[in-house]
Amino acid sequence: MRLFAAFILTFSTLFAFADTVYDDFQMPESVLQGNDGTIYISEIGERDVDGDGKITKIDPQGNRTTLAQGLYDPKGLVLFKDKLFVTDRDVVIEVNTIDGAYGVYAGTMSFPKSPVFLNDIDVDEKGNLFVSDSGDFKSTGFVFKITPAGEVSLVLEDQSDVIKAPNGLLVDGDKLFILDWGGEFFKANLKTNKVKKIAEGFTGGDGIAKNGKTFYLSSWLEGKIYTVDKGKVTVIKDGYEAAADIALSKNKDKLLVPDMKAGTLTIMDIK
Template identity: 45%
Template sequence: MQKKLIISTLMLAFLATGCATEVKSNQGVMQKITGLKTPESAVQAKNGKIYVSEINEFGKDGDGQITVIENGKKRVFATGLDDPKGLAIIGKTLFVADKTKIMKIDMDGKVQTFVPTSAFPVTPLFLNDLEADPQGNLYVSDSGDLFGAGKGGAIYKISPKGEVKLLINNEQDARVKAPNGLLADDTGKVLIYVDFTSGILYSLNTDTKALNDIAEGFGGGDGLLHRSNGTMYVSDWKNGKVFSVNTKGDVALVKGGYQSAADIAITKDEKYIMVPDMKAGELDFIPLQ
């Protein structure tokens, strides 16, 4: 009962002002994009352009890049990044979680540091997903020592001025193992996230720090998104699957068969889920009814 109540409350908050903007596109049916270099995240701008972060070789600084896809064709948009992962767009600026810092990129592809490593209360280990709220704040997950001892997980809030505030970490709550995909409601008081290590979907009250589980069984939980009808979708990187979670908290498999389904996103017209398949080097599109 508690889980269903949490789900219903959250969905009402999202539905209040979370309807997608219709984007008219001449692309027709979305076609899979291949030949990407370890794609991790994707986001679509209001003008229909899709931006994809490409890590290339993990741990090798300077070889990461952002690719833009327009009318089904891809081109390099920005270079010189390290291990770019989560993406978020605010206005005409693309923000990128890049290893231990947050970068910003203008629409001409110029890259600048927005939040340096030194601005965090402790040095991040593995900055991962990035989420924006209507007030212009950013939320970033630090998945910590992801493939080691499972420590260092944290979630931060970043103001429009680049000021960093810790929301919760592994020391405050042991359930915060490797937070990954994020969803913020329109007030900024509720943050939903999926944990890569436990595969559990949580809701976090950013004021009280209360953490409640919503659903589980997502393996290596990675990406997280919601539709304006209240349905959420979660990707499982380890098992190559994408799941749906309805307003009752029921989980259903949407599609499997990926090598590593990373940070999923939804197109602005809500017709497709964009799935970066990291190991396959592809961006897939799941049509929605």
């Protein structure tokens, strides 16, 4: 597995357009890269099985280690001040990025509605976390906000007939971008609670990344990566088995794509 990654790394150095592929992950759902270059990956293990979920990290030299293990079905990841926040089924956990020690940050009982399928997570500049609950993946989803004091509330509650099964989240100031599993991509204003549909057709929508005005969206069901640029939708990559929650690299020149069914992490050149 290391040899394989090393070979692909060498290969991609020779041919700048080739992707770097790491394999042998157990249902990778989400990925991000910290400012020091470390890549973090959540691995579900077997779905609905407790204890086999973990967070793996790849250091800038390409060394792969387990940061935290014994989780349930970890999914969305976000870093805030060297703490890694992770959705894990019906709780949000906080992981120390140095030693991997973790604990529950927002427990099931602190949510105003019982969480069903906590999925993506993002953070604003003040440290407020936004967490999607995809519910039954049809119409029972919600978005929660968790303040730095640990208070959990529902956001956009009056838009629950519009936002049905939120998966990908991306917060940018007062704006919250939401990719719904049903395929719609929304921009919500967190001050006015107004929601606008930007684009649609991303059936099985999963992750959102943003670089300037360009959005990158993944479809888990279609195995595709899209860009949305001023409303123009383009497929930039196809053929994944299940493209999950994507992220931009720290230099914003690469897109990190976990393929949950293939068990791979692809680092794709987007320059």
